[in-house]
Amino acid sequence: MTIALSGKEIAHQMEEKFPQSIIESSPEWLVVDRQFLLEVAAYLKKTPKLDFDYLAAITAVDYLDYFEVNYLLTSLRRNHSLVLKARCYGRDNPSLPSVVSLWRSADFQEREIYDLFGISFEGHPNLKRIVLWDGFQGHPLRKDYL
Amino acid sequence: MVIKTEPFVVNIGPAHPSTHGVFRMRTTLDGEVVVDMEPVFGYLHRGIEKLAEERTYTGCIPLTDRLDYLASMSNNFAYVLAVEKLAGIAVPERAEYIRVIMAELQRIASHLIAVGTFLNDCGAFQTPVVYMIREREKILDLFEMACGQRLTYNYMRVGGVSQDVPEEFAPALGKFLKEMPGWINEYDQLLKDNEILLARAKGVGILSKELAINIAASGPVLRASGVKWDIRRADPYSIYDRFNFDIPTGNAGDCYDRYRVRVEEMRQSLRILKQALKDLPQGEARSEVPQRLHPPVGEVYGHIEAPRGDLGFYLVSDGSIAPYRFHVRAPTLINLTALRDMVVGWKVADLIIIFGSIDICMAEVDR
Numbered sequence: 001m002t003i004a005l006s007g008k009e010i011a012h013q014m015e016e017k018f019p020q021s022i023i024e025s026s027p028e029w030l031v032v033d034r035q036f037l038l039e040v041a042a043y044l045k046k047t048p049k050l051d052f053d054y055l056a057a058i059t060a061v062d063y064l065d066y067f068e069v070n071y072l073l074t075s076l077r078r079n080h081s082l083v084l085k086a087r088c089y090g091r092d093n094p095s096l097p098s099v100v101s102l103w104r105s106a107d108f109q110e111r112e113i114y115d116l117f118g119i120s121f122e123g124h125p126n127l128k129r130i131v132l133w134d135g136f137q138g139h140p141l142r143k144d145y146l
Numbered sequence: 147m148v149i150k151t152e153p154f155v156v157n158i159g160p161a162h163p164s165t166h167g168v169f170r171m172r173t174t175l176d177g178e179v180v181v182d183m184e185p186v187f188g189y190l191h192r193g194i195e196k197l198a199e200e201r202t203y204t205g206c207i208p209l210t211d212r213l214d215y216l217a218s219m220s221n222n223f224a225y226v227l228a229v230e231k232l233a234g235i236a237v238p239e240r241a242e243y244i245r246v247i248m249a250e251l252q253r254i255a256s257h258l259i260a261v262g263t264f265l266n267d268c269g270a271f272q273t274p275v276v277y278m279i280r281e282r283e284k285i286l287d288l289f290e291m292a293c294g295q296r297l298t299y300n301y302m303r304v305g306g307v308s309q310d311v312p313e314e315f316a317p318a319l320g321k322f323l324k325e326m327p328g329w330i331n332e333y334d335q336l337l338k339d340n341e342i343l344l345a346r347a348k349g350v351g352i353l354s355k356e357l358a359i360n361i362a363a364s365g366p367v368l369r370a371s372g373v374k375w376d377i378r379r380a381d382p383y384s385i386y387d388r389f390n391f392d393i394p395t396g397n398a399g400d401c402y403d404r405y406r407v408r409v410e411e412m413r414q415s416l417r418i419l420k421q422a423l424k425d426l427p428q429g430e431a432r433s434e435v436p437q438r439l440h441p442p443v444g445e446v447y448g449h450i451e452a453p454r455g456d457l458g459f460y461l462v463s464d465g466s467i468a469p470y471r472f473h474v475r476a477p478t479l480i481n482l483t484a485l486r487d488m489v490v491g492w493k494v495a496d497l498i499i500i501f502g503s504i505d506i507c508m509a510e511v512d513r
Contacts, residue, residue, distance in 0.1 A: 001382060002380055002381035056458070056475065057475040057480075059473040076359060103360060104360050105361045105483055107361075108482070109479075
């Protein structure tokens with residue numbers, strides 16, 4: 001059974017390592033400040049007892065006030081999982097740092113979020129639309145797209 | 147005399163028999179050797195994630211059929227598991243067994259097509275695939291018996307399955323389970339040590355273990371690279387913890403291993419089916435669930451081991467009758483991440499079989 005690590009516990013560890021990096025946490029997930037996203041992600045991947053080597057999926061949700069991007073992390077060796085979240089505000093040009101340098105599985109998925117939500121990922125090697133064509137107006141999965 | 151050469155760009159697809167759907171590979175060739183490849187998606191994008199936001203939770207089930215249409219049962223299964231987790235709905239024992247039976251039959255049916263078309267791509271044109279479609283027909287007959295459909299089943303419901311299987315289902319499944327091992331042996335006799343297949347597939351299109359994990363490959367693609375990771379074991383869902391089965395893995399991560407892993411998985415699925423049929427209890431096939439389901443506010447991620455990999459549904463509920471967000475973790479899209487690394491340096495004919503060995507379904511890649 002994959003053990004879902006407590007967001008609260010991990011948040012506590014992260015606060016010690018990177019002060020003020022965690023915005024909110026619950027038993028199921030933790031929200032990381034966008035400025036610390038890459039550092040926290042790298043720490044989660046490289047710390048032997050966390051060992052999150054497998055980024056299973058990335059999704060985004062439009063909550064109107066902000067966009068929330070979820071990183072579903074898994075460790076194949078230790079068989080545990082964690083949901084890491086990051087929020088970005090503003091509807092004109094929301095952006096987050098890209099995690100492709102850590103997990104290449106983010107490549108197509110970040111492109112998909114860019115395409116359908118309009119969130120740019122800074123540092124992505126090939127950020128362009130993936131399912132819609134270049135020149136398409138708008139981002140269909142946003143709640144204000146009709 | 148020196149002949150001047152230069153690389154040139156060839157579009158393979160979008161409509162090409164070997165792209166298994168509408169997929170374009172913008173390939174740069176140096177003579178016959180692939181020097182660069184860029185996958186182009188989106189020809190089959192129907193906006194299923196957006197469409198789902200306007201439907202009830204039950205109304206989304208037919209949409210999931212249309213994701214990976216070669217494994218509709220598995221898609222149904224993953225989706226209803228996620229909704230049940232979100233709404234906290236229990237499933238009757240009999241329904242759990244029926245679901246496992248359907249999911250494993252679907253795995254065999256899907257792998258038959260995967261292996262058959264892979265051999266097609268290798269140049270064994272049409273002969274093996276016809277053998278495999280012959281067996282797949284028997285599975286489709288079983289599905290038709292259970293739900294009246296042969297491709298998009300719409301069979302599973304939140305809290306069970308749409309209807310119980312008829313009386314003649316169990317004997318028909320028993321007969322299939324007796325015959326199928328012989329057929330798999332027949333394929334092996336023809337193909338396993340076939341010199342042409344070995345020459346074409348062994349050592350071709352290697353995906354290393356490290357890269358497979360880094361790109362979050364899943365299913366047979368991940369296991370052929372030597373990672374023993376199967377959601378049915380690693381994160382058991384439904385009643386998979388009750389069955390004995392092995393997880394076949396490869397070690398080289400080449401096209402041949404991916405083909406072998408699929409064939410072995412069919413054998414393991416038969417093992418699970420035998421146990422499930424033996425223990426199939428009597429009782430209800432569906433629990434009482436309101437037609438207009440209002441799950442509590444929250445979010446959930448439910449995933450299963452689908453034939454093509456780790457298929458997950460990420461749902462966000464705002465307490466209304468429709469999902470606020472409906473995301474599909476499409477294993478085939480993510481498995482394609484490393485396609486460029488796998489094909490560069492190989493010839494065009496190898497590119498076709500490397501792509502074929504990943505086994506994709508464009509309807510799921512584009513959604």
